[in-house]
Each structure stands twice: as C-alpha cells, then as structure tokens.
Amino acid sequence: MTSAPQPAPDRLAPGTTGTTARSLSRATTDRDAERRGEPGLLDRLAADPATRLLLVDARGRVALDAPATAADLPDDGLAPAVPHDRDDAVWRPGHAADAPSAVRPRLAPLTAADVDATGLTRLYLGRERGSGTGDAAGAAWIAVVVPTDDVATPTDAEGASRPHPSLMRAMERFPLSALRAVGAELDAHDAGLATPATALAAWHARSGFCPLCGGRTQIVQAGWARRCTSCEALSFPRTDPAVIMAVTDDADRIVLVHGATWEQHRYSTVAGFVEAGEPAEAAVVREVAEETGLKVASVEFVASQPWPFPRSLMLGYRARLAPGEHLARPDGAEVTDAIVLSRTELADAVAAGTVILPGRTSIARMLIEDWYGAPIG
Template sequence: MDELSSLPETQPLALARAGVDRAAHHRFDEPWLAAAWSHPTTKVLPIAGGEAFVVDTEAGSELVLLPSFEAPEAGDRFFLGTDEDGVNYFALAGESLPGRLDGDARPAGLREVGGSLSDRDAGLLVHAVALEHWHRLHSFCSRCGHPTEKAGAGHVRRCTSCAAEHYPRTDPAVIMLITDGEDRCLLGRQALWPEGRWSTLAGFVEPGESIEQAVVREVLEEAGVRVGEVQYVASQPWPFPSSLMLGFLGKADPAGTAITVDGEELSEARWFSRAELKAGMEAGEILPPSGISIARHLVELWYGGPLPAAARW
C-alpha cells in the first residue's frame, strides 16, 4: 500500500466479533439476574482454565451451551448478556469442566477455535475467558489485602473489609506493521517461537504514553528502526490473559531503516517484499502469524489479500 490513509475492506477480526448485547444495566439487579438464570431459554457456558466444550461441524465450531437447569451447581456465574431474541447468556466458571458430555463435544480454547466460531460464540467465549482469568487472580484486595467477593454479575470484585471495588483489568498493547520506502514490511521473530515463525512487532503501552508514542518507541527499542507516520487500523481483545491489541500501520523514516535487534524481545528482524514473503510461505520456510491474531490482519492489509493457502494453519 502506497498510502496509509486508504485501507481496503477486510473481514472482521476473529476475536472482535459479538452477537450479544452485554446489557450492563442488569449486572447489579439481583432479582432480575435470579429470574434470568431460572428462565427456560437461558443458556449457560461452562468454562474452566480458558476452555469450553465445542462441537465441530462442517461450518466450523460451535460452543456447547447448557440450559441453566442442567448446569453444575458449583462455580461462579458471570452474566454475559442478552441476544436480540431475548435469550440470556451466563458463563459458569469452575475448577474443571463438567463430566464428559454426550456426543462429539470436546474441550477447546480460543487459540484453537476462535476463528471458526460464529460471531455470537466468539464474543461469548472471549468475554467469559477474560472474566474467568481475572477472578482467578484477584481474590484479594490490592488496597488492604483482605479477601474480595464477586459482585456486578462477575464484572466487579468488592473487598470484604474496606469495601473497595476492583474492576477487570485490560492492558493496552500496540501491534504494528511497519513499511519502508520500497514498500517492504518489517517482521521479527522471537527465539522461543517455532522455526520459521515471523510476525509483526508489538509491545505494551507504558504509563503516561500515547498509543502512537508506544508504536514509535517499541519499534525503535526492538528493531532499531525509526518510525514516522503512524495510522490506527483496528483493535481486538486478546485475553491471554488480559490485553487489548491496538493495531497500526506505520512508515519508517527513510533515514532510520537499518535494523538492530535488541536480542531480548526479538532474536531476528528483516524487511520482506511481497514476493519474498510469498515464496517463503509457499516453500514452507516462513510461517505467518496466527489466523486469529491482529498481526495476520495487518500483514494481509499490506499484502493486498489473503496469504497463500499453503501458509494457513
């Protein structure tokens, strides 16, 4: 792409889809929540350790949602929302998933099935995974150290001693595809990644920093490349465990395109032309970013369409 301002239409990001209204106004209405839980149309998503039961179909994967009267009694209930037909959805987080279900149901997580779920199911699972992880790690008050208890239908924890309220954390992180004057893209790899895996650069936003400043700083720190123009593209939740990925395209300063990796975040980085990337993927020498990641979305924006089929995984 020669101009960052003209972005083509693309498919929605895999984990940024939803088909349910979160209906936050019901979260502190205990009588309403009790009635919603006991309603015969209510659907419950059991979840444990970031996984839920799914069934594989020809069209993709589907979450296994239970009527509330079939759901386990133990576990934390999180209200996830209401769909356009008035069906209410809850997650039920437990130490483990319920006993083996009939049929072909199997446990799976977002990394495996996030891209093959429907909009509704993707949104439900992302919401539930993020809440489950936060509750598991925030059972004590960060102000006074006393135990906290669930409130707000799973969207708040309240201290049992000082009454401080704590809300689910979301860590903003920037992820960016940088191009140079020859319209090559900058990709890097970490030492722990599988052989041949390349992806866009990324990093967390620091306190007192704008997201645009974070893009410039992270690219300079990790690859030694200076970034000029920056354009925001899209965002998606990334509950691994609690990030919001903010995607950008950027242009390298012509005077600062020499690569010097930091050796910590990245073990290697290089500029790729479209022809080089295509040839490497078709030969099986280059593995692209995951299909559910915003990194894949950014690379395909620059590439001009879907990556070669042989590269998909």
C-alpha cells in the same frame, strides 16, 4: 516464485468492511449491562432451563460442538496453528467474511438445565437480540467457569473444586478448545460471547484478593466486578493496552520479527505494551526502535482487538519507517531476528515453510494480510 497481490492500503481503513477480519472484535448479542446490578440475577438465570450456557476456563478455552483444538496451549503466547487433520465437515477456514453458508464450529448447545453450576463461578454475558442463532429475542447467556487442577493457573477465585458430575458429562460431550486458536473460525455471535467470557474468567482467577488491603473479594455485578469483604473496595476487570504494528519501509516491504521464546521460523509483527503515561502512538515508535533499531516516521491507527490471554487490548497500527531505514537490528533479548520482506518474498517464504505466520485469530495476522492485500496460506 509465488505471485503476490497488489497492495490494498485502504482495505481495513475505518468504515470499510475490514472489521470482519478482527476475529475477537465481532459480536451480535446485547451485553445488557443495566441488569448486572439486579439482586439474585445469576441465581434466577441458573435456575431457568431456557438460559443459554457457555463453558469457559481461566486458560482461555471454551466448549465447542466440535473436536477439541489446541487443548494444550503453547507457552509463547501466540495463537497456535489449527491442525490440518481436522474434519472439514465441521471446520472451514474462517478468514473470509461471515458468510451465512459457511460451515463453522459453534459454541456447545448447552442450557442451564444441562449443568448444575452450584458453587461454580458464573458470569452474565447478556441476551440475544433475536438474530444470528435462531434463539428467541431476549434469551439470556451465562458463562460457567470450569475449575482446573493446573497449579500454574488458579481454578477460579471462589475456590471451586468439588466434583460436578453434570459439568463433567457436558465436557465429555463438548471438550474445551483454545479460543486463540479457533476464534477466527467462530461466527460473530459466538466470538462475541466467547471473548468476554474468556477475559472475565482469566480476571476472576487472578483477583481473589483485594489490591488495596489484601482481603478476600467476592463477585458482584453478575461477574463484572469484585468487592472486598474487608474494606469494601470495588475492583473491575483489568485491560492492558498494547500496540501492534505492520511496519513498512519506503519500498513498502514489511518488517517481521522472531521472538526469543518462539518456535523456529515463527515470525510476527512488532508489538509491545503501552507504558504508564505514554500515548499509544509514542509506544509504536518506541517499541519499533527497541526491538528492531529502526526509526518510525509516521503512524496510522487501523483497528483494535481484545486479546483476553489474559487481559490485553491490541491497538493495531501501520508504521512507516523513515527514508533509508532498511537494516533491522534486533535487540537480541526479546527479538532474536528481524526480516524485511516484499510481498513476493513473504509468499515464497510461507510456501517454503521458512516463515510461519501468526494464527488467523490474531490481529497480527490481520495486519500482515492487510498489507499483503489478500489472505496468505
């Protein structure tokens, strides 16, 4: 039997150091929003060899100075596991705090001089504050969206499809990896650039036409908005709020669920989208009841994390069940199994392989380990 730690209910309370565990909520660069409206900003930056460049695609992948990880994404929307055969000289588990000595993968060391981005979607990500990477203060970052021939996902909203030899050479050196698989391994600087780049790339790929009149749209505000060429309406990146919760009973056991489309033994926390006109706290109560048949007595907000696959903002909660609520009754549609485990039972199940937890990039994993009191596995 695996020894389980004692609960640490305040480990991720607001104001504590627990925010380092939210992989995609970290950042060190300045988004520099006031410059987005400057005429010709992207052209000037793309012509400046000092501009730093991030390669991203509409499928949530970014170019790293490391071997590709999870280049082929699963269909269940969960963070895929990081392979065990990777080179530990490059990778190190990222669930610990951002220790300066940690060896981590980095964004590909590219500049605008390395890639001719003519005709490709470009996005202004901001500038360096002068810390975290050794770059000079004020150095600018742009993202370049890599076209893809995957018919299930539009390439980019500008229809870029012609050959780009310099882009292909860069990708041969620095292959794309799934951000949702590697986000926890990146430091705060790189995660803070990769996350908005991924969100924007996904939005642009789905926003080529005006939602009001159906006319073609074009990028404005350095990639942070689109304007209709017919009715001139502005549209902005969409974010869908979703609640996700560590549900516990009066014995402080956690409720985990298995989604209908997930791989065998995969379990996670209860989650669901906030409905129109619905408070997030009410969504917590509703989703737990719908997916497990259990009644929630109290709700406590913990933390939020963007999940740009393609456009969610995850609102993390702790939810305590009403006294006597123990028998989970999965809905059989979205959720096909629900289990209620103590810390020791969860540790034993993970060790035995009968429970596979979400990847470390996800806030689901953070909420589970917050309840557990330590990293698991």
